[in-house]
Amino acid sequence: MSQPHSPSDGARGNDGDAPAHTHAPGEVSSSAEVAGLIGQVAHDLRSALNGVQSWAYVLDHTLDTPPASARRALAGIRTGMQQQVALIEHMEEAVALLADESAPQWQRTDLDAALRAAIEAVRPFAQTRGVDLPDPPGAAPASASASAPVAIDADPRRLPPLLRHLLIHCVRHARTGDAVEAALHAGADHVTLRITESRLSSETRRHERIAVLSDFFLRRPLPEGGAARARQGTALMLVRRLVETHGARIEAEGAGGGPDTGSVCIAVCFPVQAPRA
Numbered sequence: 438m439s440q441p442h443s444p445s446d447g448a449r450g451n452d453g454d455a456p457a458h459t460h461a462p463g464e465v466s467s468s469a470e471v472a473g474l475i476g477q478v479a480h481d482l483r484s485a486l487n488g489v490q491s492w493a494y495v496l497d498h499t500l501d502t503p504p505a506s507a508r509r510a511l512a513g514i515r516t517g518m519q520q521q522v523a524l525i526e527h528m529e530e531a532v533a534l535l536a537d538e539s540a541p542q543w544q545r546t547d548l549d550a551a552l553r554a555a556i557e558a559v560r561p562f563a564q565t566r567g568v569d570l571p572d573p574p575g576a577a578p579a580s581a582s583a584s585a586p587v588a589i590d591a592d593p594r595r596l597p598p599l600l601r602h603l604l605i606h607c608v609r610h611a612r613t614g615d616a617v618e619a620a621l622h623a624g625a626d627h628v629t630l631r632i633t634e635s636r637l638s639s640e641t642r643r644h645e646r647i648a649v650l651s652d653f654f655l656r657r658p659l660p661e662g663g664a665a666r667a668r669q670g671t672a673l674m675l676v677r678r679l680v681e682t683h684g685a686r687i688e689a690e691g692a693g694g695g696p697d698t699g700s701v702c703i704a705v706c707f708p709v710q711a712p713r714a
Contacts, residue, residue: 475532479525486518493518531675534598541682543711546591548628549573549621555600556619559608567613570604573620587621587628590711592683599679600630603703606672607634630705633692637699643691646701650689653677680705684712 493514500507556570563570607617615636622629634650637643651657653669654677680687686706691699 475529479529482521482525486521489514490518527671530598531671534595534675535678537594541592541595541684541711543590544593545588546593546596548587548589548591548596548630548707551591551596552600552619552621552630555597555604558601559604562605563608563617566608566611568608568611569614569616570608571616571618573618587623589628589707589709591707595679595683599676599683599705602672602679603632603676603705606670606676607632607703609670609672610635612636626709628707628709630707631690631692631702632704634689634701634703637701640699643699643701647689647691650701650703654687654689684708 493511496503496507497511503511552573556572560570604617604619611617611633615633617633619630619632622631635646637646649667650669653673677687685708688704688706690702690704692702
């Protein structure tokens with residue numbers, strides 16, 4: 438079974454640029470309590486999954502020639518356990534990221550290299566879902582070389598999970614056979630990352646999806662008496678918070694021309710220089 442994420446192993450988000458809070462001896466912050474609870478819940482969930490895995494192993498090695506239906510059932514149990522472990526790890530990482538109250542530690546970062554590393558990390562997941570995740574072209578228009586750096590100020594704890602979870606969201610939203618394409622566009626004072634989120638067959642559906650994402654990204658309140666909005670998933674919730682704490686901007690936009698080729702893209706605009714207090 439995969440090992441749980443430790444708060445020291447990955448990037449963690451915050452609620453702003455204020456310095457980390459200090460607590461008197463014996464005092465525990467609410468975020469620490471939540472993180473501790475999630476850690477205990479994750480441990481308990483893994484224990485239950487270990488039991489299921491053990492029984493699946495017994496069945497697999499007890500039946501000499503199991504019928505095809507039993508083989509399919511065992512394969513489904515294994516797949517379900519793997520998915521549950523991934524969800525547990527995602528939950529732990531998300532809590533650690535959102536509970537971190539420390540200020541960003543800005544470092545000059547090659548965004549192109551960071552994006553390519555995130556793509557490599559997510560590509561096995563994309564392959565299991567039958568989604569193509571190609572390498573991005575070089576940043577345009579600042580560079581024609583795919584290896585040229587696109588330098589921005591970034592928090593090394595928060596940028597990798599931001600990129601990784603954004604890709605995960607887009608892969609989950611894609612259909613089998615789709616390609617999730619990412620590209621960087623460099624400007625004088627910002628670099629924009631655009632990723633294909635979905636391909637929709639009609640202009641109306643594209644506009645509806647863009648409107649839903651725009652409301653989510655801008656945290657627009659629901660109209661009085663309006664129906665509850667559809668959930669956007671934990672990956673995108675985490676991305677939204679990391680973008681906000683990173684000093685960047687996230688929005689949805691359309692791309693493509695005809696009704697059969699139009700796409701919805703998620704764009705993250707990173708400032709070249711970090712926002713200063």
